[in-house]
Amino acid sequence: MAVACVAAAAFVAVAASACGTSTAPRPATPATPQMTVAADAAKVDFASADSATITPGVQTYTGDAQCTTNYVFVDKSGNVYLGQAAHCSGTGKDTETNGCQNNSLPIGTAVTFNKGGNPITGVGTQLGAGTLVYNSWLTMHQKGETDQNTCSFNDLALIKVKPDDVGKVNPSIPFWGGPTGIDTDGTTPDEKIYSYGSSSLKFGFKKLSKQHGVSKADQPADNGWSHIVEMRFPGIPGDSGSAYLDAQGRALGVLSTIGLALPPLNNIGDISHELQYARANSGIDGLQLVLGTAPFKGE
Numbered sequence: 001m002a003v004a005c006v007a008a009a010a011f012v013a014v015a016a017s018a019c020g021t022s023t024a025p026r027p028a029t030p031a032t033p034q035m036t037v038a039a040d041a042a043k044v045d046f047a048s049a050d051s052a053t054i055t056p057g058v059q060t061y062t063g064d065a066q067c068t069t070n071y072v073f074v075d076k077s078g079n080v081y082l083g084q085a086a087h088c089s090g091t092g093k094d095t096e097t098n099g100c101q102n103n104s105l106p107i108g109t110a111v112t113f114n115k116g117g118n119p120i121t122g123v124g125t126q127l128g129a130g131t132l133v134y135n136s137w138l139t140m141h142q143k144g145e146t147d148q149n150t151c152s153f154n155d156l157a158l159i160k161v162k163p164d165d166v167g168k169v170n171p172s173i174p175f176w177g178g179p180t181g182i183d184t185d186g187t188t189p190d191e192k193i194y195s196y197g198s199s200s201l202k203f204g205f206k207k208l209s210k211q212h213g214v215s216k217a218d219q220p221a222d223n224g225w226s227h228i229v230e231m232r233f234p235g236i237p238g239d240s241g242s243a244y245l246d247a248q249g250r251a252l253g254v255l256s257t258i259g260l261a262l263p264p265l266n267n268i269g270d271i272s273h274e275l276q277y278a279r280a281n282s283g284i285d286g287l288q289l290v291l292g293t294a295p296f297k298g299e
């Protein structure tokens with residue numbers, strides 16, 4: 001079996017200002033309660049957190065690219081989706097991260113959920129499957145999006161889970177629990193941040209998958225679309241798309257890029273902005289992020 005390629009958590013240089021201590025607040029995203037739903041209020045019979053095999057943090061394979069899922073979503077009809085980064089189905093180079101300038105595999109592309117994939121033995125064990133039904137890059141192309149921040153940081157795709165696999169799904173983030181809601185007011189310098197990534201380059205070592213660290217100052221010029229974080233074990237290629245939680249366990253964003261600066265920094269696309277964009281443009285009626293059933297416990 002051919003060794004699967006690891007998808008980009010694209011390697012890009014992070015501006016020096018990202019390490020600054022500016023405390024200028026980012027523009028708050030208006031609170032929208034309809035953006036989230038409790039698991040027991042969704043029209044879905046989710047698996048328990050202990051028994052589920054398809055959760056945030058599992059590996060995905062889209063074509064030859066391996067990424068990590070972020071959050072679970074539902075729609076008005078009870079369909080279930082897992083998120084990944086839009087660039088996971090990108091057709092360009094790893095360094096090409098502007099969604100308005102680069103393309104993706106088409107809607108309808110098959111995606112599998114896996115565990116144990118690594119560069120030596122291949123894709124590991126398939127846990128389930130789904131179909132790519134939304135990709136922010138493709139949507140921005142169709143809309144003719146021109147806003148610079150949206151083009152640079154809107155990096156969300158949705159995989160519709162096959163009906164036979166829905167009963168394997170739970171929305172809780174492995175180890176940390178949550179999400180407890182959606183962060184809509186950004187981060188403060190040195191705020192604690194939590195994540196879980198399943199890059200195949202980690203060869204299944206869970207201590208490397210469980211990630212925690214701190215945020216850097218949000219950059220006002222990004223208009224709330226992006227956050228910069230410094231993790232104890234930084235996200236690497238294959239962790240792309242993984243979920244990040246703030247200090248309260250709220251969904252903060254999606255791993256998009258890796259910086260080349262030292263110490264290594266990760267850029268996180270803001271999930272509040274990305275989800276609002278998807279709700280407005282995906283054609284998925286009643287799209288909501290599902291809150292975790294396992295309580296958030298932080299460190």
